[in-house]
Amino acid sequence: MKAIVCPAYGGPEVLQLTQLPIPQPAPNEVLVQIKATAVTAADWRLRAGQPAAARLFFGLTKPKYRIPGGIFAGTVVAAGASVARYKTGDNVYGSCALQYGFGAYAEYKTLPEDGVFCPMPKDMSFTDAATLPFGGMTALHFVQAAQLKAGERVLISGASGAVGNMILQLAKYHGAHITATANTHNLLLLQQLGADKVMSYTGNELATCNDQYDVIFDTAGKTPVSLYKKKLKPGGRLVLVAADIGQMMGGMLLAMRGKLKLSAGMARETYDHMRELTRLANEGYVRAVVDQIMPLEAIAEAHRLTQSGQKTGTIAISFT
Numbered sequence: 001m002k003a004i005v006c007p008a009y010g011g012p013e014v015l016q017l018t019q020l021p022i023p024q025p026a027p028n029e030v031l032v033q034i035k036a037t038a039v040t041a042a043d044w045r046l047r048a049g050q051p052a053a054a055r056l057f058f059g060l061t062k063p064k065y066r067i068p069g070g071i072f073a074g075t076v077v078a079a080g081a082s083v084a085r086y087k088t089g090d091n092v093y094g095s096c097a098l099q100y101g102f103g104a105y106a107e108y109k110t111l112p113e114d115g116v117f118c119p120m121p122k123d124m125s126f127t128d129a130a131t132l133p134f135g136g137m138t139a140l141h142f143v144q145a146a147q148l149k150a151g152e153r154v155l156i157s158g159a160s161g162a163v164g165n166m167i168l169q170l171a172k173y174h175g176a177h178i179t180a181t182a183n184t185h186n187l188l189l190l191q192q193l194g195a196d197k198v199m200s201y202t203g204n205e206l207a208t209c210n211d212q213y214d215v216i217f218d219t220a221g222k223t224p225v226s227l228y229k230k231k232l233k234p235g236g237r238l239v240l241v242a243a244d245i246g247q248m249m250g251g252m253l254l255a256m257r258g259k260l261k262l263s264a265g266m267a268r269e270t271y272d273h274m275r276e277l278t279r280l281a282n283e284g285y286v287r288a289v290v291d292q293i294m295p296l297e298a299i300a301e302a303h304r305l306t307q308s309g310q311k312t313g314t315i316a317i318s319f320t
Contacts (some may be wrong), residue, residue, distance in 0.1 A: 001010050003106035004299050005152070006063050010047035012303035015105075017066070017296070022108045030086050031078040034115075037069050037104040037124035037317045039299070040134045040162060041242070044307040056097075070097035070105025073120060082124070083113045093122045093129040095269045096242075097135065105299065107319055113140075118274045121281035128288035133269075133313035135308075136277040136286065138241065139166035141267035143174070146215050146239050146307035150175030155213045155231065156199065158220030160186035162289075162314040163241055167217050168193050170284045179213070181206060186312050191287070206231070217241060225250035232298045240264040288314030 025031045047068060049055050052087060060065050073093035076086050086092065094117025096104050103109045111117060116137075120129045148154070154171050158164045159180035172194035180195040189200040199205040200218070221242040228238055238260050240251055250303045255262035263270050264293045280286045292303050293309040295318060302315045 001107035002296060003067050004069070004296065005066050006047055006068050007066070007225065009047070009055075012044075012047070012280055012307070013274055014047065015300050015303065019297075020067075020106065021112065022199045023110045025080045025083075025110045026112075027080040027082045028108045028114075029080045029112050030076045030080075030083055030092075031257055032074040032092060032109050032111060033077045034072045034074040034104060034107055034109055035319055035320075036130035037315065038071055038162075039302040039306045040070065040120060040314070041306065042070055042134065043068055044303050046102075047138065047303060048096075048307075051212075058085050058302045059305045065102040067103040067106050069106070070102055071095055071133040072104040072109065072110075072117075073126040073294040077108075079113075082237050085252055091129075091152070092117050093120045093126075093133060094118060095133050095267065105296070105317075114271070116269050116271055118271065118278055121278050124281065124288070127292060127293050127318050131290055131316050132166075132277060132286075133274065133290045135162035135164075135166040135314065136271040137269045138163045138267040139170050141269075142217065142239050142241055143167060143170045145263040146217070146237050148174045148176055148215060151177070152214035153177045153212070153233075154179070155206075155217070156180045157218045157223055158242075159190050159195065160289075160312050161309075164217075164219040165189075165193055165289045165313055166196060166286060167219065167241075168209075170280075171217075171284045175282065176215075181210060185300075189312060193289075196230065196310045201280035204206060212236075215239065218247070221247055226252060229254055233263050235261065237261040237263065241267075291315050293318050 078088040154176040160182035179189040179197040181201040184200040190198045215237045217239045219241040251262045293316045
């Protein structure tokens with residue numbers, strides 16, 4: 001099978017296309033022929049070994065997991081003797097990240113039947129489906145943590161990225177009034193996804209406007225927490241999805257002083273999240289936002305684009 005391996009930490013050029021044997025499923029596993037994957041922020045950070053502290057978990061001197069890739073869409077082509085949930089021919093999508101050893105940058109992957117994946121949304125392409133799990137499950141985790149309520153005023157900073165656009169769609173589903181920020185060329189997309197007001201974060205609009213918010217979601221990690229404090233209503237909630245150390249420390253300090261309520265940390269990925277994401281997609285409340293579709297052979301360029309942030313939504317990788 002074709003696969004991308006990452007033998008060392010470094011730039012996108014360390015990713016190598018190779019041939020590997022097709023894995024065989026254990027009695028409680030299915031073998032999925034992967035039809036599409038996607039490049040996420042987690043992918044390029046793991047490839048680069050950033051932040052350095054992450055190497056304690058993912059390999060001190062080189063990546064612990066040979067084949068990268070944490071999300072996929074594909075078809076079950078074999079099932080172990082004890083598998084009851086899936087059968088050959090089922091189209092599935094989901095996560096194969098840390099607890100399953102990654103491996104979505106390959107044509108085949110074995111997964112336990114109780115893993116974080118489920119049947120694909122109806123009438124959805126493999127490339128669209130592959131882009132949903134990372135942003136979708138992260139957004140579900142943080143929207144639930146924020147305890148978002150109908151009618152609340154919400155600011156989403158960096159709303160055109162993989163996580164930001166899903167938070168926007170979920171906030172709309174929950175009946176919030178949404179202000180969203182992004183690069184100027186993505187503002188029309190934010191309106192199409194349901195934003196009530198849009199602002200370019202390349203200007204000074206947020207700092208100079210008089211709006212106040214019940215909840216602020218920061219998915220970009222580029223805005224000082226001190227500005228967010230000024231924009232939050234008393235008792236408001238700040239959700240740091242992609243915070244650097246400075247943001248995290250600033251948010252924790254303000255939370256300890258009672259100036260705001262803080263949610264941050266790692267998002268949990270669960271089977272229940274995947275089921276809920278599928279329901280929302282089937283009922284038309286969320287959709288995939290795909291920047292472009294690239295072949296597996298272009299994985300290095302897909303990493304460069306994703307790391308640069310100069311994309312809208314997610315870059316999908318097609319195996320067909």
